Amino acid sequence: QVQLVQSGAEVRKPGASVRVSCKASGYTFITYAMHWVRQVPGHRPEWMGWITTGNGNTIYAQKFQGRVTFTRDTSASTAYMEVSGLRSEDSAVYYCAAIDLGDYWGQGTLVTVSS
Amino acid sequence: EIVMTQSPATLSVSPGERATLSCRASQTVSSNLAWYQQKPGQAPRLLIHGVSTRATGIPARFSGSGSGTEFTLTISSLQSEDFAVYYCQQYNNWRTFGQGTKVEIK
Numbered sequence: 001q002v003q004l005v006q007s008g009a010e011v012r013k014p015g016a017s018v019r020v021s022c023k024a025s026g027y028t029f030i031t032y033a034m035h036w037v038r039q040v041p042g043h044r045p046e047w048m049g050w051i052t053t054g055n056g057n058t059i060y061a062q063k064f065q066g067r068v069t070f071t072r073d074t075s076a077s078t079a080y081m082e083v084s085g086l087r088s089e090d091s092a093v094y095y096c097a098a099i100d101l102g103d104y105w106g107q108g109t110l111v112t113v114s115s
Numbered sequence: 116e117i118v119m120t121q122s123p124a125t126l127s128v129s130p131g132e133r134a135t136l137s138c139r140a141s142q143t144v145s146s147n148l149a150w151y152q153q154k155p156g157q158a159p160r161l162l163i164h165g166v167s168t169r170a171t172g173i174p175a176r177f178s179g180s181g182s183g184t185e186f187t188l189t190i191s192s193l194q195s196e197d198f199a200v201y202y203c204q205q206y207n208n209w210r211t212f213g214q215g216t217k218v219e220i221k
Contacts (some may be wrong), residue, residue, distance in 0.1 A: 037159075044202060045159060046152075049208040062211065095158055103170055105158035 004096050006104035012086050017094045019082040020109045022096030029077035031052040032101040036070060036081045039108075040092045045073040048094075051079060086113045117141055117205050121213035127221040129149045134190040138203035140213045143183045148209035150179055153215075154199045157208065162201075193218070 007021040022034060035050040049060040051070035058070045064083075072079045079096055093108040118141040128134045138148070146166045153160040161170040163179040167185060176191040190197055198220055203213040 044212040044214050046212075099156070099161075103161035108158055 001063065002099060002101065002104045004104055006094075006096060006106040007110045009110040009112070011114065013115055014088060014113055015085055016086050016113075017082060017084040018086060018111050020094050020096075020111070022079045022081070022106050024077045024079070024098065026100060027098070029072075030074055032098050034070070034072065034079040035097045035099055037095045037097055037105075039095070040089075040090045045095075048081070055077065057101075081112070085092055086111075088113050117144060117211050119203055119211055119213035121201075121203055121216050123216060124214070125217045125219060127219050128193050129221045130195060132191050134193055134197075134221075136188040136190075136201055136203075136218075138181075138186040138188070138213050139172055140184040140205055141150050141184075144205040144207035146180070146182070147204065147205055148179075148186050149204045151202045151204060151212075152179075152197075152199045159202065180190055190218075198203065 003025045005023045010018050012018050030053045033050045033052050036048040037045050038048050039045045048064050051072055053056045053072050067084050069082045092112045093110050095108050096106040098104040120139045122137045146167045150163040152162050153159045162173050162177050167179045178189045180187050198218055200215045200217050202215050
């Protein structure tokens, strides 16, 4: 069965970077894009963009351009999302999702930015 | 950016009753409108896409309607597991969510 398993919760100081991983299984990884969604607790989800896992092309929401980087390791069937220059307002749950395959989401990774 | 506005913010409903949730887009989204359900600590779950097509495994008590800029999600007879937050989402131009409607037990 399709599974997306994300890395565990992270705590970072303002200005630092964080990388979240998303390991896919149960399907051919390079066939479907991996999307990333951010949700501040108690707020609506925000679509951050996606990576075409086959060729590595990326699309970013304007809000996240320049501070967010999507990458993937096809040999490990894993997608990564890195945020640099963290601010307190980046504290959120980050999800990966293979929505072009179906309604498949990772379990979410809580990133807390605090001094 | 297309802004999605949902109403009401909170809906208090008794089990077995009907719930009607509204969603308005700031500009037309054609038929590219989805509804998601989210429970605490869980990822959003797709209920409806293409305005009215139920996703795999979604019960028939969930139905969607509307066109252009005005959309509705109806839950015909609320079950205990339906108390949650519901988001509409447009995917006509990027993807943006409404602010959500919390369906709570009356």
